[in-house]
Amino acid sequence: MIDTEDHPLLRAQALTKWYGRQLGCRDISFDLYPGEVMAVVGESGSGKTTLLQLLSAQLAPTAGRVLYRMRDGIMRDLASMGEAERRFLFRTDWGYVHQEPALGLRIAVSGGANVGERLMAVGWRHYGRIRGAAKDWFDRVEIASDRIDDPPATYSGGMRQRLQIARNLVTNPRLVFMDEPTGGLDVSVQARLLDLIRGLVGELRLAAIIVTHDLAVARMLSHRIIVMKDGAAVESGLTDQVLEDPREPYTQLLVSSILPA
Amino acid sequence: MNEAAYNFAYLDEQTKRMIRRAILKAIAVPGYQVPFASREMPMPYGWGTGGVQVTASILGPDDILKVIDQGSDDTTNAVSIRKFFVKTAGVRTTTTTADATVIQTRHRIPETALHEGQILVFQVPIPEPLRFLEPRETETRRMHALQEYGLMHVKLYEDISRHGEIATSYAYPVKVDGRYVMDPSPTPKFDNPKMNDCPALQLFGAGREKRIYAIPPYTQVVSLDFEDHPFVPYRFNGTCALCGATDSYLDEVITDDRGSRMFVCSDTDHCAMRRARGHGLDPEPAR
């Protein structure tokens, strides 16, 4: 259910990033509300990953701003936050799911510790409770709980990705960034993972920004969509509307390029 | 080369100044690892160069030096380092803990309680407690700066999940003055409580890693743990075969090639003191 009150959770204003003379992305603006899932689609080089990194404060914009509504209701410019505050936000209020799960996990540390780390980082000091919370999340992301003491180095790709999701959601973030969350996984594994993500996002009322080159993923997971090409937002709006009734030439090209099932 | 070619305690005065500045900084920020320009010493890395540089910087002609290695005054390293300072500084030396003004140690804290005015210098191999979990120096520096110590508890969590208890038995991480998490050097966790509220100044030197840190006297030092797995200072449940002590840290000594062994105090001075006072009259090693 989307919170249709008029309080955006994240606001991008004219976001622009230049890498020297190379354009990352240009003039991107939108509002994201709690519980809303937005897909950013485009081909390689479209600027979608740059946009995701700008929105998650991992890159500083060349121009424009990103505003985030903190839990106390105040809209803050991410650029005005100190590093400590940004990192804290990253560990508690936000999640970031990498395409390659190993980037978002401690690969040699047990699965349970991977999930528990954020809890320990915010001051949980009871082993039993930390382990209990980790077990809970293993159930929710459907990893067998007898794997809780195994390191993700021993997990399959799909399991690692599910662990990464659990690790990000354990502190009840309000906003999750996902970079090609099913990229690189077997097709059968993708389907299950997508459904898991859909379920969790709905159940936890998460807002999410999902970068993907796969329109089917966008259709399945998102309410809204931005289509990017060469650093610019070519078309944006309701996902099913943009994908069923594409207006821009590039969007029409993208949609018509999907091989039918 | 004759002795007159060495400056007092080997290091030149400017180097000693630089190290003392680092030491002052370390004392001002308890538990914080201060980088310093570690010098080439006449012993290889891994043999106590950090501790030796700290000691060399603080020694004065009136100091009385004690050097121990794993609690003992008479192992090779302890003897070598003591001789080094006799040669280059001409200071008096002792094996009696209570009489020393500067004690350099590798991997143990003396059993005898320290008093005000004493300085304990620790030899440290890897100063960064988070190193094994986070190999990036950039990242660990940030973690200390931002007080992000969740990862430290991850290590302890892993111990409990693997062994049922916190199995870390030495180099057990501590929180100093409620702020920095520190590696106390590879001393047994049995020694951790001695660091807390200690009347002596504790200095830590890592030569290869080029870091100095410190615990000023009477500083709070707390071993990390979980509420439901509290810190326990572990000690082998036995008696010293020489002096009969039941509360000192014990070394296991193999006495022959048939598997015979005995347990004796690791702190040789402490053991000798107890025997001098009449403890442990039985001269035969226990089987």
Add this chain to the structure above:
Amino acid sequence: MYALDVINVRKSFTLHLQGGLHLPVVAGVSFAARPGECVALVGPSGCGKSSILKMIFGGYRCDGGRILIRDGDRIADIAAASPRAIIGIRQRAMSYVSQFLRAVPRVAAIDVVAQALDHAVPDQARASAAFLLRRLNIPERLTTVPPATFSGGEQQRVNIARGFLPDRPVLLLDEPTASLDSENRDVVIDLIAEKKRRGVAVVAIIHDSKVRDAVADQIVDVASFAAA
């Protein structure tokens, strides 16, 4: 008082991949549906009936006109609404049964249906879904299986169950009985009648004259809205 009021709506497509070919579809589309009323859209294939339904649901954009819908105590214009607003209106005020079932792969049929109730109370949602699927003669052993392997008729019945499960004031149906046998067709007729009794406004594309005669209160000939 109308539940849905379509006023002077027009739609065309510009196919950039065919060199900017302009395809007008409909123009001047106007009709209204009262609560409890069923409006049937008729006309030859390709005249724009599905397009009209999609524009009402917000799946297609309108080039002009208004689509007014009662949303709680407000009137909203779907043709001009923001994406957020449309999502809200859909959640509260509209339900849509498309011609073909489009479901997330590997989700059991009963969950495909139950998820239409938007995670409110999962067990209750599943119980209601099970009841509806039973009525539509989907055997119980199939409800725990993903519908991808079902026959066309079975998939359509799952689709219908999903669209009929929530209680919303406007129900849009695109060929609901197309792949059904006569027994299930009758079930759908009953279901539509029940919705009408509950005050739901139904807009449906129905080719089958028997079904149309049984449920439609108003016939709208879409061919009359053909764009030039």
